[in-house]
Amino acid sequence: MPHTSRPRTQRNQPSQKRLEITSDDGWTHVTTGNNARRVNRNTRNKTQEAHVLDPVLQPAEAPARLTLDDLRIQYSLHRSQWVESETWNGIESVLAERISRRVQDGNGLDGRVDGIVCIGLGSLSGFLRDGWVDRRDVSMYQLAALESIRDLVVENTSVDSKVSVSVYLQDPVFNKLDCALLESLGMTVVNHPEAFERVTRNTLLFCPGAERKHLEQILPSNPGLLFGGPLENTESDVIQAFIDRTGSRILAPFKANEHAFWMTRFYWTEENSQP
Incomplete structure (x- = not known):
């Protein structure tokens, strides 16, 4: 049987890879495709070395239909x-x-x-x-x-x-x-x-x-x-x-x-x- 060309998706898995880009102002931009969010990184003595703050954990996201x-x-x-x-x-x-x-x-x-x-x-x-x-x-x-x-x-x-x-x-x-x-x-x-x-x-x-x-x-x-x-x-x-x-x-x-x-x-x- 010939293989279908339709892409296979995996349940509960993100479809795009995350990238982290650190800019000159000491922020790291976490991106997925065309979306980006800013992760706070403080700089010390105005150097380019970034200090990563301890992450603030948030409640985990459950599947929408789970009861x-x-x-x-x-x-x-x-x-x-x-x-x-x-x-x-x-x-x-x-x-x-x-x-x-x-x-x-x-x-x-x-x-x-x-x-x-x-x-x-x-x-x-x-x-x-x-x-x-x-x-x-x-x-x-x-x-x-x-x-x-x-x-x-x-x-x-x-x-x-x-x-x-x-x-x-x-x-x-x-x-x-x-x-x-x-x-x-x-x-x-x-x-x-x-x-x-x-x-x-x-x-x-x-x-x-x-x-x-x-x-x-x-x-x-x-x-x-x-x-x-x-x-x-x-x-x-x-x-x-x-x-x-x-x-x-x-x-x-x-x-x-x-x-x-x-x-x-x-x-x-x-x-x-x-x-």
């Missing part, structure tokens, strides 16, 4: 794959043991997990960087892990199975659909810096997608449990100090999407450890 019901169906499929995986089955008992051991620590003080804080989950429904980055699968699987851990905390810290454990999530890329899905799961989306301020020694910090600069702000609060990383070899004194007072267990590779939990570990602070 909350569609998103729930997608999440249900991802969660099924997660809970049936060797990755979850291999770490579940370790998590349960460490959560249970914190209910009564060596000083006779209540060390139960009283909240979960999630930093940097990413959008569950939208594309990042003007549609060039799609990491929705990664975020979906990580949310499945977060919900599984939340259920495990409730099961192993309370005699009343109806007692809930608060989960707070913070990420500037969350859009309205993301927030609706998270809220339907009994989780709370907060704005910066509220999630950072909620971290204590009784917090389980969930941060597979957190950046180093954020970890350096959070870890001095000495969260009792941490799911994320890897924290090793970051060349950060703050992060290394946290590692030095913790034990850890690495997760088995997640076959459905290896990037979702690449080198992820579960960390726990040793009994009576102090920052």
Whole structure:
């Protein structure tokens, strides 16, 4: 059969390549075809060397026809794959043991997990960087892990199975659909810096997608449990100090999407450890 001459388009992919042109005034013009927008770059001492400001992240753009019901169906499929995986089955008992051991620590003080804080989950429904980055699968699987851990905390810290454990999530890329899905799961989306301020020694910090600069702000609060990383070899004194007072267990590779939990570990602070 002869090939058609009609060009093939890819769904959810931009049709034109972006170009960045830096002019003499220190601005970078990001172009797609004949369109251009200006990205702020300050100059130092009137030199031509541009200083790039940290980008202000915006909510991710979801496909126009995607509904909350569609998103729930997608999440249900991802969660099924997660809970049936060797990755979850291999770490579940370790998590349960460490959560249970914190209910009564060596000083006779209540060390139960009283909240979960999630930093940097990413959008569950939208594309990042003007549609060039799609990491929705990664975020979906990580949310499945977060919900599984939340259920495990409730099961192993309370005699009343109806007692809930608060989960707070913070990420500037969350859009309205993301927030609706998270809220339907009994989780709370907060704005910066509220999630950072909620971290204590009784917090389980969930941060597979957190950046180093954020970890350096959070870890001095000495969260009792941490799911994320890897924290090793970051060349950060703050992060290394946290590692030095913790034990850890690495997760088995997640076959459905290896990037979702690449080198992820579960960390726990040793009994009576102090920052």
